[in-house]
Amino acid sequence: MIPTVVWGTGNIGRLAIRAVEAHPALELVAVLVHSPGKAGRDAGELARLGRPLGVRATDDIGAVLAARPRAVVYAASGDARPDAALADITRAIRAGAVVVSPALYPLYDHRNAPPEFRNPVLAAVADGGGSLFASGVDPGWANDILPLLVSGVATTVDAVRCQEIFDYSTYDRPDAVRDLVGMGRPLDHEPMMLIPSVPTMVWGGQIRMMARALGAGLDEIRETLERRALDTTVTTRAMGVFEAGTQGAVRFEVQGIVEGEPRIVIEHVTRVHASCAPEWPSPPDGGDGVHRIVIEGRPRIEVTVAATDEGENRSVGGNATAVGRLVGAVDWLAAAEPGLYDALDVPLRPATGRLGRKQP
Template sequence: MTLRIVQWTTGNVGRAALKSIIERADLELVGVYAHGPDKVGRDAGELAGLDRQVGVTATDDIDAILALRPDCVSYMPLFPDVDDLTRLLAAGINVVTTSEFITGAAVGADARRRLEEAAVKGDSSIFGSGVNPGWIEYLGAVASGVARNLKSVKIAESFDLTILSADGNQDDFGWGRPAGDPGHADDVAEGVGEFRDAAEMMATVLGLTLDDIRYEVRFAHATKDLKVAGRTVNEGTVAGIDISWFGVADGADVIELNAVWTLGTAIDPPWTTNMGYLIEVNADPKVIVRVDFLPDNMETATFDDLIAMGTTLTAAPAVNAIPAVVAARPGIVTYADLPPITADIAPRLG
């Protein structure tokens, strides 16, 4: 069955999703919602960066999107608008999203309740993911399936974000804030609150009930003035962040979600980054999984290819889940509610 899909926004991640939707045989693009007036009226093929027209033009008219009655909206603004989401769900339209949403904890109890009620009313589902948080926590839970006597799972992300420093999703990190700036730790916690969602989701997949989720953060500081795009980072200000969310059960840390982000190497303490993910399953036997991502054209890859790979990694977990989400029970759903999610098989050429 071919599912009728609307792409909601066409920023960096939205463009990657739009391209995937257009290319998949089991999905039919029927609409595009665009915030920017410069995108309204333009063909989706152009907005996706393809060299062809697809016959679907972007609109900023939400009523027109609702009138299409799509099976699912691929919703990808940087931040979620709960009013728009509840309107879609109550109209019976399923939603997959990368907008800092997994269980709804990050948007607050009242917003989560509204979304759940709207989805139940409309007999629709909402699913959120990205590469992290989202997919990597699911992978970490699944990696425990070859062991017994599980004690804990730790997932560590480690990246130098210099080439992405201007990206808006780093605005909450506080790059360049003075050392010891009051409230910085709380601001980072709020800015990456979706990791709390991920801990909740991971616990559900593992069959755990968490008593508490706690948060810790450390900062590293620039040893010289840094030249990074979109930021002012002077000597002595924040240029490294080490955050951890701990899922606690029966007084023990059973889940740890750690991320180390830096702007280069001129920092104190001199943290190193592995530019990848490490999953450590503390069980019998212990399981260690290293996850790296490489462009499919590694020999000829350009800087733009690397950027495109990052947006694909964010968009693909949501787009690939569309068929399962359309078939899922009403309400907020996570990986714990869905069958295994995989990519579609590319058509053979020649």
């Protein structure tokens, strides 16, 4: 069993606790929290499992890392605190842990990452012998390994498109939906996620990875952006009221340009209510959302993935699959050489030993 720590207990952390608990090769030995109000609470309660796990959360980072855990699932946010997240992650690597995390966008494609992100991780690997695998919660596998896998059964490939189509009214994270993406804000407000170049910072690494795997030379990466206002005031299940006239839908693309054309595209279509921008792509069944891969070529191939968790909530389901990808890589990383890995390095493997196991 691989002694594993989950660091953070928000939307990603609670899913990570469940995933570690369910994995036959991993043992949950500690849960790290930032909030004093969570310290001392059982991990099962924080993960909403409905049963105790016998592991109490702590905010004592030093004591947890001094115990030399073999693995850390770093689930704390890095959106607004990338420097702090980098410091936490390198600290865990120096303690000898293999770390998996969605927190550092620049390291999704570490070969092209800025030196200020890549070099501290490589130094920590050299000092402590740990490793890092970073992959997204959008989810990362839907923007790298899945489209590449599907492209392999095509005869010819003209373009690859990865779509996230979501209604965020059920996504209980107002800091991301209202502040980062700008839902419910005036259309003249420029939220952080929609500032020019930020989408490329977040998803450009996945564009570059796909281009590398496909043997395609990228001319450049471009962005497109459209925003729509709500026609009427709406009340959402998870985040309350969004006023008429404020931003209710966003559609943007991060485009990998090959020979002058957008050939590798990551597209996001997000809403807080289905009535906003009805002419844009919507989930085929009117549900919370889907991820879709479209391979334009011969034959044309379309794959739609709908994941649910916590009842029928697909906004959580997508996060759960991203967490499953990260946690499922821990035992592979523990057996591999210390290093900095990306999605093309780390294989996606069957759920060995998990078939028929009781749900956590």
